[in-house]
Amino acid sequence: MNEVSVRPRETGVPAGWEAVIGLEVHVELSTASKMFCPCSTRFGAPPNSQVCPVCLGLPGVLPVPNRQAVELAVKAALALNCRVATYSKFDRKNYFYPDMPKNYQISQYDLPLAGDGYLEIPAGQGSKRVRIRRLHLEEDTGKSMHAADDIVTARYSLVDFNRAGIPLVEIVSEPDMSTPEEARLYLEKLKAIMQYCGVSDCRMEEGSLRCDINVSVRRPGQEAGTRTEIKNVNSFRGVERALAYEIARQVEVLESGGEVEQETRHWDEGAGRTHTLRTKEYAHDYRYFPDPDLPPLVLDPAWIEEIRRSLPELPDARRERYIREFGLPPYDAAVITASRALAEFFEETVRVYPQPKTVSNWVMGEVRRYLNESGLEPEEIPLQPAALAELLAMVERGAINMRVAKQVFTEMCQTGRLAPEIVREKGLEQVSDEALIERAVEEAIAANPAVVADYRKGREKALGFLVGQVMKATRGKANPQVVNRLLRDRLGLPGTEGV
Numbered sequence: 001m002n003e004v005s006v007r008p009r010e011t012g013v014p015a016g017w018e019a020v021i022g023l024e025v026h027v028e029l030s031t032a033s034k035m036f037c038p039c040s041t042r043f044g045a046p047p048n049s050q051v052c053p054v055c056l057g058l059p060g061v062l063p064v065p066n067r068q069a070v071e072l073a074v075k076a077a078l079a080l081n082c083r084v085a086t087y088s089k090f091d092r093k094n095y096f097y098p099d100m101p102k103n104y105q106i107s108q109y110d111l112p113l114a115g116d117g118y119l120e121i122p123a124g125q126g127s128k129r130v131r132i133r134r135l136h137l138e139e140d141t142g143k144s145m146h147a148a149d150d151i152v153t154a155r156y157s158l159v160d161f162n163r164a165g166i167p168l169v170e171i172v173s174e175p176d177m178s179t180p181e182e183a184r185l186y187l188e189k190l191k192a193i194m195q196y197c198g199v200s201d202c203r204m205e206e207g208s209l210r211c212d213i214n215v216s217v218r219r220p221g222q223e224a225g226t227r228t229e230i231k232n233v234n235s236f237r238g239v240e241r242a243l244a245y246e247i248a249r250q251v252e253v254l255e256s257g258g259e260v261e262q263e264t265r266h267w268d269e270g271a272g273r274t275h276t277l278r279t280k281e282y283a284h285d286y287r288y289f290p291d292p293d294l295p296p297l298v299l300d301p302a303w304i305e306e307i308r309r310s311l312p313e314l315p316d317a318r319r320e321r322y323i324r325e326f327g328l329p330p331y332d333a334a335v336i337t338a339s340r341a342l343a344e345f346f347e348e349t350v351r352v353y354p355q356p357k358t359v360s361n362w363v364m365g366e367v368r369r370y371l372n373e374s375g376l377e378p379e380e381i382p383l384q385p386a387a388l389a390e391l392l393a394m395v396e397r398g399a400i401n402m403r404v405a406k407q408v409f410t411e412m413c414q415t416g417r418l419a420p421e422i423v424r425e426k427g428l429e430q431v432s433d434e435a436l437i438e439r440a441v442e443e444a445i446a447a448n449p450a451v452v453a454d455y456r457k458g459r460e461k462a463l464g465f466l467v468g469q470v471m472k473a474t475r476g477k478a479n480p481q482v483v484n485r486l487l488r489d490r491l492g493l494p495g496t497e498g499v
């Protein structure tokens with residue numbers, strides 16, 4: 001197979017073409033036990049330590065639906081503006097695969113739990129609505145591990161059934177997205193909503209949020225072409241990259257006179273490309289039929305309403321409130337509310353230190369930087385909101401300068417210690433003593449005559465260098481305002497030499 005050479009535009013879609021994208025997202029529900037048996041769902045347990053005759057599909061056992069799973073699925077559906085069916089049923093989806101102990105998966109086919117919903121993604125100055133076709137309950141499969149890099153060359157494979165039977169919802173969108181970026185935004189929004197309502201922890205690296213992509217391309221105004229499916233993409237960036245690659249590949253096939261084949265493809269994150277996994281199975285290949293062991297799922301409308309009333313404030317509502325209540329710019333509000341944990345950390349900090357814009361700058365800047373660099377999730381911020389508030393208050397009353405504050409922040413995260421303690425111990429208090437700063441200013445001027453001359457010729461930038469020298473001489477602790485003022489006093493206005 002050849003690498004594609006068609007270059008996508010910035011949107012990820014080559015000029016003269018349109019992409020039609022739909023996503024199928026599997027979300028593992030945060031239940032304590034599995035969908036149809038009492039086995040634990042804890043992640044990371046030794047292989048096959050959380051299994052029983054029911055989830056192993058041994059003969060003579062009966063599945064019993066998990067009420068908590070149904071409740072979480074209804075919650076997810078309502079948060080996505082879906083209509084919840086008071087009557088749905090479980091079906092058997094039959095296929096033969098080693099990670100399927102029963103040779104069928106319990107799922108929902110023609111009568112799903114919910115459908116007809118939508119969510120909004122950011123688009124330009126406004127938003128775009130992506131419709132949700134259906135949301136249904138099913139059980140997860142086990143997990144195979146191959147004793148090589150891939151299944152073809154493996155000498156043997158091992159199967160862990162701990163995951164078999166964990167409850168999932170599958171959320172199927174309409175093909176309403178038209179760029180890789182929109183697909184990523186959809187997935188981010190979906191994840192945020194699921195986390196907000198406590199339906200799932202959505203840890204992509206643990207597989208609790210997984211995404212299959214359907215994509216086809218067409219000339220504007222024409223009917224959609226043949227689509228391919230990309231299986232199990234497990235990062236936001238992966239979704240965007242896999243789509244850009246696959247769209248370019250399809251366009252190249254069509255532009256060179258070929259035909260796109262309907263097939264399932266695999267996204268190879270390392271190689272940055274998709275390749276054929278198998279040609280498409282059709283729904284009838286699964287020989288769906290109603291599960292004879294499970295009665296239809298009949299829900300009391302009053303219970304559905306009760307769940308609706310229990311929904312928390314969702315990301316869009318919270319974003320609007322941050323703009324209204326805290327006066328945050330829409331951009332800040334969107335970034336912070338994209339994660340429930342980040343939003344809660346922000347609000348807690350503002351409660352103790354009521355300067356929303358300052359807190360927002362720190363959350364969007366230093367907090368997110370630290371999370372990125374240390375590979376932590378927002379739920380794992382190693383700092384109490386009150387501790388950040390204390391640090392910000394120290395900056396405000398001039399006890400430390402901003403530069404030192406950032407350094408102290410990192411140390412607080414790393415050691416769990418509090419700002420005043422770190423500042424005291426390391427002697428980081430801001431120096432505002434003018435006599436002391438003045439000495440450093442004079443030294444900097446004396447040591448850098450060329451820079452001073454530059455500044456006097458009108459190069460305002462030269463001042464920055466001198467400020468840097470003074471900060472260095474005071475080990476970063478000088479009050480920057482005082483340094484600036486004293487330097488300007490000594491040097492006069494730029495461009496005034498010889499006047």
Ligand SMILES: [Zn+2]
Pocket residue numbers: 034037038039050051052053054055056165
């Ligand atoms: Zn079990």
